[in-house]
Amino acid sequence: MNFPQELKYTKDHEWVRLEGSRAVVGITAFAQSELGDIVFIEVPPVGKKIKIHGGLSVVESVKAVSDIYAPLTGTVVEVNEQLADQPELVNQDPYGEGWIAILEWENSDETDQLLGVDQYQALALGGK
Amino acid sequence: MTEKKTPLYDVHLASGAKVIEFGGWLMPVQYSGILEEHRAVRTAAGLFDVSHMGEVSVIGPEAAYFINCLVTNDISPLHINQAMYSPMCYSDGAVVDDLLIYRLGEQEYLLVINAGNIEKDVAWIEQQADGFQIELKNLSASMAQLALQGPKAAQILQTLISADLQSLKYYWFWQGVNINGISCLVSRTGYTGEDGFELYCPAEAAVLLWQVLMQAGEPYGLIPAGLGARDTLRFEAALPLYGHELSSEITPLEAGLDVFVKLTKEGFTGFEALAAQKKKGITRKIAGLEMTGRGIARAGYNCVADGKNIGTVTSGSFAPTLGKNLGLALLDIHYAQPGTIIGVEIRGKIIDAVVVKKPFYRRPAATVESSKDRD
Numbered sequence: 482m483n484f485p486q487e488l489k490y491t492k493d494h495e496w497v498r499l500e501g502s503r504a505v506v507g508i509t510a511f512a513q514s515e516l517g518d519i520v521f522i523e524v525p526p527v528g529k530k531i532k533i534h535g536g537l538s539v540v541e542s543v544k545a546v547s548d549i550y551a552p553l554t555g556t557v558v559e560v561n562e563q564l565a566d567q568p569e570l571v572n573q574d575p576y577g578e579g580w581i582a583i584l585e586w587e588n589s590d591e592t593d594q595l596l597g598v599d600q601y602q603a604l605a606l607g608g609k
Numbered sequence: 610m611t612e613k614k615t616p617l618y619d620v621h622l623a624s625g626a627k628v629i630e631f632g633g634w635l636m637p638v639q640y641s642g643i644l645e646e647h648r649a650v651r652t653a654a655g656l657f658d659v660s661h662m663g664e665v666s667v668i669g670p671e672a673a674y675f676i677n678c679l680v681t682n683d684i685s686p687l688h689i690n691q692a693m694y695s696p697m698c699y700s701d702g703a704v705v706d707d708l709l710i711y712r713l714g715e716q717e718y719l720l721v722i723n724a725g726n727i728e729k730d731v732a733w734i735e736q737q738a739d740g741f742q743i744e745l746k747n748l749s750a751s752m753a754q755l756a757l758q759g760p761k762a763a764q765i766l767q768t769l770i771s772a773d774l775q776s777l778k779y780y781w782f783w784q785g786v787n788i789n790g791i792s793c794l795v796s797r798t799g800y801t802g803e804d805g806f807e808l809y810c811p812a813e814a815a816v817l818l819w820q821v822l823m824q825a826g827e828p829y830g831l832i833p834a835g836l837g838a839r840d841t842l843r844f845e846a847a848l849p850l851y852g853h854e855l856s857s858e859i860t861p862l863e864a865g866l867d868v869f870v871k872l873t874k875e876g877f878t879g880f881e882a883l884a885a886q887k888k889k890g891i892t893r894k895i896a897g898l899e900m901t902g903r904g905i906a907r908a909g910y911n912c913v914a915d916g917k918n919i920g921t922v923t924s925g926s927f928a929p930t931l932g933k934n935l936g937l938a939l940l941d942i943h944y945a946q947p948g949t950i951i952g953v954e955i956r957g958k959i960i961d962a963v964v965v966k967k968p969f970y971r972r973p974a975a976t977v978e979s980s981k982d983r984d
Contacts, residue, residue: 517627517837518644520927521905521934523956539956541905543643543927544837565903 482510482606485576489552489592490601495537496576497552497595502587504553507580508540508571511605516542519571524560525582531555533591538581540571552595555586615660616753616815624833632725634661637835646838647929650801651972653830654759656822657839659807660815663727664752665720665734669743672716678878679737680710681861683871687712692780692796695869696861697730698879702886704855704864706730709798711782719748723851737878753815757822757831758805758842760972765826766795766806789821800839802846803972845928847897847937847968853908853923854895854937862886863939864895865967895923896945897969898936900953902961906936911954912944912962919944922953928969935969936962 484490489497494512498505513519521541531537531551538549560582563570571579596604612635621628626637637658639646649655667676676684682695692711696704706726711719722730731747738745757766763774769788777783782796791814799805810818823831840850849855854864861870862883872884900906906925911918925936936953944951947966952959 517639518642520644521903523904541927543841544638546907 482514483576484509484511484598484602484605486598488576488598489595490598491550491552491595492601492604493550494605495549495552499592502585503558504555504584504586505580506537506549506552506582506584507575508549509601509605510575512547513572513575513579516540516545516547518543519568522564522568522571522581524562524564525557527557527560529557531557531584533588533594540581549581551584553584553586553591554588555584557582558585559583613661615658616812617658617660617819620816620819621658621833626833626835629836631836632661632723634724636661637833638837639835640833643835643837643841644929646832646834647841649830649832650759650803650834650838650842651930652760653832654757654761654765654805654826655801655834655838656819656826656831657756657758657834658753658815658819659724659756659839660753660812661724662754663722663724663730663747663749664754664809665722665731666713666746666748667718667720667743668746669716669741671742672718675738675741675743676710676718676720677874678741678876679734680708681870681877681879681883682710683874684710684712684718689714690782690784692782692798694780696855696864696866697733698861698877698883699857700878700882702860702862702879702882703857704851704859704861705733705857707849707851707855711794711796713784721754726851751812753810753812753818755808755810755815755818755822756799756801756805757808757826758799758801758803758834759831760804761826761829761831762803762805765822765829765831768825769821770795788818791818791821793818800848801842802848802968802970803842840924841926841929844924844926844935844937845930845968845970847970849895850924854939859895859939860886860891863891863893890942892942893920893939894942894945895937896940897947897965897967898922898925898938898951898953898962899965900934900936900960900962901950904953904955904958904960905934906938906953906955906960906962912938912940912951913954913959914944914949914951919951925953930970935965937967940964 680695920940
């Protein structure tokens with residue numbers, strides 16, 4: 482199972498790609514595997530202000546409804562509109578085409594809370 | 610309470626199945642994925658382990674009479690080797706369970722009941738049996754059941770048995786069918802809306818039967834299928850699931866199962882309540898829903914119209930074959946007509962839906978295809 486080195490992660494199985502003041506957010510390969518076939522994604526409205534750990538999105542598989550949380554405090558500046566018709570992109574390409582939203586983030590202390598790939602991998606696969 | 614396992618538990622793990630707890634059992638929810646398994650059953654075939662289901666035998670001079678007191682359908686027309694579906698009700702008309710009744714012999718019947726209800730059903734049946742000249746046996750632990758379902762199911766099974774499956778009609782079965790040395794009961798029944806078979810064998814032969822069927826079916830596209838796909842398949846066919854469309858709070862008339870409630874057969878448990886309900890008219894009904902707004906309706910979500918709560922979703926899902934989000938809901942009768950626009954409350958927002966006819970899916974009419982044509 483793939484966990485790209487250059488990304489940051491959260492204990493709730495989100496990944497974050499920091500691009501200057503923008504943070505691209507999605508769910509990890511582990512999360513999509515646990516969920517199974519994803520059939521619906523609720524993306525946040527552009528412009529929404531979100532606090533760290535606040536509700537960012539809802540991802541639904543056939544059997545499960547899963548809340549996705551904001552890894553950082555910020556404002557939603559872009560959402561992946563492809564996911565409306567192709568929710569399976571989150572299963573097929575969770576770190577690429579399956580990205581969910583982009584936040585403009587502010588509080589640089591918060592990035593210290595993000596996990597590196599080794600910490601996340603241990604958390605996700607540790608019990609298995 | 611530790612969960613129970615079917616004889617195929619290790620086989621499922623070895624196939625990479627994702628296992629979950631269901632009704633006190635550890636069962637495979639999926640192998641390759643729910644959507645893939647669902648589509649395989651609709652286009653080729655899927656093999657399900659349903660050994661968690663329960664089996665109770667009823668034998669004796671009053672077996673038929675007893676069962677007719679127990680269930681709402683009338684089993685007197687049953688021939689030997691024929692099966693029938695029926696709800697089984699409490700005296701208030703609500704449902705204890707829904708089940709299949711197999712006539713094995715002159716005075717011998719087999720009841721096949723839902724896995725999550727085995728203990729409750731056996732206690733209920735034993736209580737109802739008091740005073741009847743019958744012998745009851747709970748065979749659940751010693752019997753395994755596999756379901757082979759899909760348009761290619763008959764071709765696959767035909768490679769394993771000599772008798773012509775074209776002569777095995779829907780809701781009929783054969784006993785003592787030899788499949789690779791295993792003695793099976795093979796019925797042309799199922800819970801998917803496709804053609805298919807349910808195969809019963811001794812528990813100790815289940816693993817071999819599974820392997821024999823998988824091997825025979827592989828060239829036809831047979832894959833293992835789990836409870837996730839079993840649910841999406843029965844849902845598209847609008848087949849009721851106990852605990853959702855049927856329960857101790859819902860009557861078979863409210864669930865639209867009138868055809869299985871024979872009000873000419875007086876004296877079954879629940880008869881008076883159901884006859885009264887039929888006469889008065891039901892006030893709520895299980896209806897089909899199609900989401901017209903963006904969202905997936907799920908069991909337990911509220912249904913609203915005219916500013917008030919008008920019912921509850923009993924089952925809801927993305928429907929893979931139809932590519933839509935659909936639902937079954939117990940609605941106030943005034944809102945249950947196809948074409949009625951209602952709302953479903955999803956995470957605090959009201960999302961539009963419309964009542965539609967059931968079933969959502971019906972399999973295409975059989976083509977003239979001999980099951981003897983082996984590729």
